[in-house]
Amino acid sequence: HVADAHRTDLMTITRHVLNEQSKHPESKGDFTILLSHIVLGCKFLCSAVNKAGLAKLIGLAGETNVQGEEQKKLDVLSNEVFVKALMSSGRTCILVSEEEEEATFVDPSLRGKYCVVFDPLDGSSNIDCGVGVGTIFGVYMAKDKDNVSLEDVLQSGKNMLAAGYCMYGSSCTLVLSTGNGVNGFTLDPSIGEFILTHPNIKIPKKGKIYSINEGNAKNWDTPTAKFVEKCKFPKDGSSPKSLRYVGSMVADVHRTLLYGGIFLYPADKKSPNGKLRVLYEVFPMSFLMEQAGGQAFTGKQQALDMVPTNIHQRSPVFLGSYDDVEEIKALYDAEEMIP
Numbered sequence: 001h002v003a004d005a006h007r008t009d010l011m012t013i014t015r016h017v018l019n020e021q022s023k024h025p026e027s028k029g030d031f032t033i034l035l036s037h038i039v040l041g042c043k044f045l046c047s048a049v050n051k052a053g054l055a056k057l058i059g060l061a062g063e064t065n066v067q068g069e070e071q072k073k074l075d076v077l078s079n080e081v082f083v084k085a086l087m088s089s090g091r092t093c094i095l096v097s098e099e100e101e102e103a104t105f106v107d108p109s110l111r112g113k114y115c116v117v118f119d120p121l122d123g124s125s126n127i128d129c130g131v132g133v134g135t136i137f138g139v140y141m142a143k144d145k146d147n148v149s150l151e152d153v154l155q156s157g158k159n160m161l162a163a164g165y166c167m168y169g170s171s172c173t174l175v176l177s178t179g180n181g182v183n184g185f186t187l188d189p190s191i192g193e194f195i196l197t198h199p200n201i202k203i204p205k206k207g208k209i210y211s212i213n214e215g216n217a218k219n220w221d222t223p224t225a226k227f228v229e230k231c232k233f234p235k236d237g238s239s240p241k242s243l244r245y246v247g248s249m250v251a252d253v254h255r256t257l258l259y260g261g262i263f264l265y266p267a268d269k270k271s272p273n274g275k276l277r278v279l280y281e282v283f284p285m286s287f288l289m290e291q292a293g294g295q296a297f298t299g300k301q302q303a304l305d306m307v308p309t310n311i312h313q314r315s316p317v318f319l320g321s322y323d324d325v326e327e328i329k330a331l332y333d334a335e336e337m338i339p
Ligand code: P6P
Pocket: 122, 123, 124, 125, 213, 247, 248, 249, 250, 252, 275
């Protein structure tokens, strides 16, 4: 009967968030309502992304579809879906999207106290070859929702209240932290619910995988080059690490979170601040890694300690298993010591 109970006692993401909310008696459920709208956006995207390949096959490619409507690129569509879902929640006041140059200030009549930073479809260039892509998001609290400014989203990663990603791959997996650990939910399309499948995710303290674009090796700085050399030719007689690199941050981070190891996107001569964006790529993934017992480093400081000065600012990032990140921190610290 225990097995039956398990099958019928479905822990959905909504129930899970309500349980979390009950730990904050003062909360009025605004956060729960915000998250339910983020979940709605993810459900829509899961369906749209999985159809995208089919759409291409049945000639919806190009500028217009069979109804002669303007064929929106998936990343534009994703952005519109999230902006509308977040605005209609009535719980947000500022939105920052990878797809929009400027921050969106929500109409006062619909304004709430949360600021959401997000990449609606990270890795979208991979869609056409069926590689996993995803949505990445982070949530801040505005200082005063009736008097909002960019300062409310240019906050340190330490002030982030929640973060997560939804990966649209072989299955649709939503990984979320509201500051009390990390939980993974898998969409059951037959009932349209995200079910808790990975409770209390903890990243292995040390991993056997490193994840970096080796094609940039010519431009790496010394600490990164030394670290990768050590992964490939360990001096202590241990086995070399495996290289796994998808090129889609959500896929590379999800594997790192579950299997352990380290994901690196360093600065290099071409991109002195690295490539990944602080607010809606580095911060949310660093938040999750810390909540799962790992850590994240920029080459100069813990990633979450940064205070961005512009909403699309980039930063190098080294994140994953605690011990693996410690190793590259030691190499950067040693570099700092060289006069
Ligand atoms: P590169 C995808 O374009 C992306 O923004 C991240 O999802 C991914 O980690 C990174 O860029 C890959 O960059 O330079 O290795 O192709």
